Amino acid sequence: MAHPAAFQDIADNLGFLDDWEDRYRYLIELGQALPPLSETERNPANKVNGCASQVWLVSEAGEADGRKALIYRGESDAMIVRGLVAVLIALYSGRPVDEIAATDALAEFDALGLREHLTTQRANGVASMVDRIRSEARAAAAA
Template sequence: MATDAFEELVEDFEFLEDWEDRYRHVIDQGKAMDQLTEALRVPATKVDGCASQVWLHADFSGGRLHFDGASDAMIVSGLIAILRALYNGLTADEVLAVDARAEMGRLGLNDHLSAQRSNGLRAMIERIRELAVAQA
């Protein structure tokens, strides 16, 4: 199960044959995100387990997930943008039903991220799932 926004990313990635172009596209996704305010970059929103600093601020207003995030690393900001495309607008139950590893695999990310980045991505996904469990 993927959102329309994520399906668009999958199509973009299929068009980009070279991994370097895909990597740049991930970074561009992060640059296009609105900045997370400093007021939301607090210990409660910080994600542990990431090599870089990462903050995720989530809200289930209206019963659907809306989250924003930030990182001090460009590629990680791009990963946050991809996770936003994957999860934003879903209910808590829908968030829990998403097989994030399989969906990210559709973008080829499982094979091209360093071990540290993969661990950080897993930590971000786990934080999103924890928020959904608390909401369900």
């Protein structure tokens, strides 16, 4: 399964950055580029449980290649986590629900070398975000 162009761009850019300080700066820049959620979207239904920082994910039904798809938007109150949200959105948003459900973002993060430099709390938070996204995709596929 090919990666979405936005995710591939991030993977390519991370590949050019050898220093972890530069990679963290890049993640922060990705997060800063995310459009903010509205105050009403920052609600308990959109909040991701299992994250140490505040994380909200909003999904909307869409279509990709004539199939059900989900479009994601998100935000966090922590700069690096917001960047991780941006990476997940680049990987999952706008894709058909069956592809979302089948895509293991944790394996993708490992391939990019991202998880090895995250604190345990942040890595657990990423896993919670991925679980939420994939379970929403499975539910949308079943509906």
